[in-house]
Amino acid sequence: MISTAFLHYCGKGPMRHEDSLLAAGLGRRGIAVRYYTIKRIHRRQLPLGRDTFIAGDMDAMHGAMRQLGIPVPAPDDYPAALGEFLRRRVWTSTLGEVERALESGSTPPTFVKPADRRKGFTGVVCYSERDVAMLGNVSRRQRVRCSEVVRWVSEYRVYVVDRRVVSVGHYDGDPTVPLDFGVVEAAVDAYRRSGQAPSAYGIDFGVLSTGETALVEANDGYALGAYGIDADSYTELLMRRWDELLGSARAPGG
Known part of the structure; x- marks a missing residue:
């Protein structure tokens, strides 16, 4: 106790x-x-x-x-069991690989954030290699999680304890645009059934410009805004x- x-x-x-x-x-x-x-x-x-x-x-x-x-x-911002709820392409790379791909024009603008907990920078949209250069002396070998750029209309944090949704809080965008809670409940259930979900966590969902409700990212419950x-x-x-x-x-x- x-x-x-x-x-x-x-x-x-x-x-x-x-x-x-x-x-x-x-x-x-x-x-x-x-x-x-x-x-x-x-x-x-x-x-x-x-x-x-x-x-x-x-x-x-x-x-x-x-x-x-x-x-x-280990960080698990995009749990494998929830891939269908992302509604966008997400992949792992290194900062150097992203920089080279942007320089060669082989990749479109990309949202990039550190893959590890000890973050060297906060998540950022990189439109060209110049945006990567603006990150300064961050190691180009640093592993990063990348996703295609989408437009979020509204974003919410869903708080879960032992498979129960105990609260939902709006944190960005238009608060009058609601989530499709059927999607949220399906994702929470899929995460539980995967056996990979912590006992308590926050999971962020947003509404895309297409009107779809999509997973933003999952957040472990031990240090949670x-x-x-x-x-x-x-x-x-x-x-x-x-x-x-x-x-x-x-x-x-x-």
Whole structure:
């Protein structure tokens, strides 16, 4: 049973929206909340264990996982089981290969984002090799996920806990354009049946200019932005995923 929760806060200025939600949700669960700085994660100064919960950004969460012997989950933004819901071509390449293809004119404008969690840049549409050059000294050997460029009219995050959709939050585009929830439910079911879905996660869907509802990307639930979700549902989601991750921790010396 979780007795203590650690939230990332430097002690100055406003708290992140996500941490404010968690502070409220954890408080209602009667769980003591303590705050930490990223320096304490890097120095392994937090008393983390099976009776503690922690939340923070990717850097903080990966540090906590390493301390506890939890294998860091591999990124899976475009799960294989959900390929039919993408409604666009998606592939893996390297930044150098994309740059050369754009320079030779053998590929159309391409959306590019890092394939690995330790991102060297944020996702960007590259219309020519000059756009790749604007990324600076990012290694051209870096693996990237690419997709053909489409126009999103509206985008939403769908929050899922143990196959249940607990919330849907709009985060970009026209909020009056709704999702086809039949598509969303079919995707959530397909992800569950694949056996690859985390116990709790966020999955982004949008409406294309064609009117189709399509998968934007999947997001693991251990470090997840909060859009239009209430404190209790958000807390439930992150705690459920953390409990699953704790169960994967290697025994000391293992």
